[in-house]
Amino acid sequence: MQARHKSMKAFGENLADANEQLKIINNSNGFPHFDEKFEIVGEGPLRAGKVEILQVNVGKMCNQVCKHCHVDAGPDRKEIMTKETMQYCLDVLANNDIPTVDLTGGAPEMNPNFKWFVDKIKKLNKHVIVRSNLTILETNGYADYAEFMANHKVEIVSSLPYYKKSFTDRQRGDGVFDKSIAVIKRLNELGYGKEETGLIFNLVYNPVGAFLPPSQEELERDYKRELRDNFGIVFNNLYTITNMPISRYLDYLLQSGNYESYMQKLVDAFNPAAAIGVMCKFTLSVGWNGRLFDCDFNQMLELGLIDDAPKHIKDYNASLIEGRRIVTGQHCYGCTAGSGSSCGGATT
């Protein structure tokens, strides 16, 4: 599969449309509906609990165009959260006991109000996680962002799909591995990834192809050993994340003829223990335009919150949000396969 330089949307590809994606994933022949399978867990239908993490997608613009991106992000994407919408988020955070804010994108740093937003959230005494793609921290105009995040005690979570160059560059673009390593060295110098500093730096593995991730614990040992021995770098935890059959990864599955067998793999690997820990139970996702979703994946599929739950962050109402039924689809099998998968890695 060729490297991408623009999003699917920029090329007007069919799959850039959420409805086209839904048509494919929800018409999978023969697989039981996710809700049926979830019954095995014995908790009734999937419902949300208290919101512990507000995951805010501050925009789809990104300096990278990774082949598997579930956001279809890229330099051409113009959807960026406004300061006004950020203020709605801050109001909700000020008035509710939501301890953690998880900033994602695109490259969240590319939102022009990123620093302002982080600063305001920290003033509310919330823990802030930034999903940084690393290379942005080396890009012109962003040179001081790493220091800014260190000064604000921001936790950084970054993708490094493998501890070697080949797999990483194949998924994320030529040169990404070397740049990422250089940035990680700088983050380490700032104290990131070192127990004693409290500056948390976690890495994310996701499979470079149509297969499921390895055991998180075992792979973390390999990553730690290889990255320390070969590059002298350290990090806190490795999260293994399963690729969801949506957006550009769905495109890859279809183009490579792996779609059916990958879905079969996800369904066969359904694990009730992993299903108990799905992240939508404790995470609420906010889109660039303020719309609310059960998770970042539902956001990309434009599946908003269920009927009577509020639709926009400015209408946030804890009593209507907590306990709501989660909007599910066949893509949910991506969260429950094997050891499970979430923005915090395996769920078991």
Added chain:
Amino acid sequence: MDTYYDPKDLKKFADISEGAPELWKKFNEWYGAVFKAGALSEREKSLIALAVAHAIQCPYCIDAYTQASLEKGADLEQMTEAVHVASAIRGGASLVHGVQMKNVNEKLTM
């Protein structure tokens, strides 16, 4: 039967239990235990399995253990080295039997 090997047949592996369910159960338990992480990691065990699969040239096992190796965190480089190990042993094993040829040659020729 059009061909001796059909990828779909791999899914029928468990049907082997029909003739001897107890033995299948024992095989399964043992097999499962063998591949659990121990002194060797799951990735290392998958790579050994992949190498053996090439040595015995079993297409089912090559398919299954290429997938398993990827899912245990190996990459193409590691898998290729594993296949070279199997090939080197196969090649070397043939070559080392050359000493028998030499023994016989020595005995029979002047």
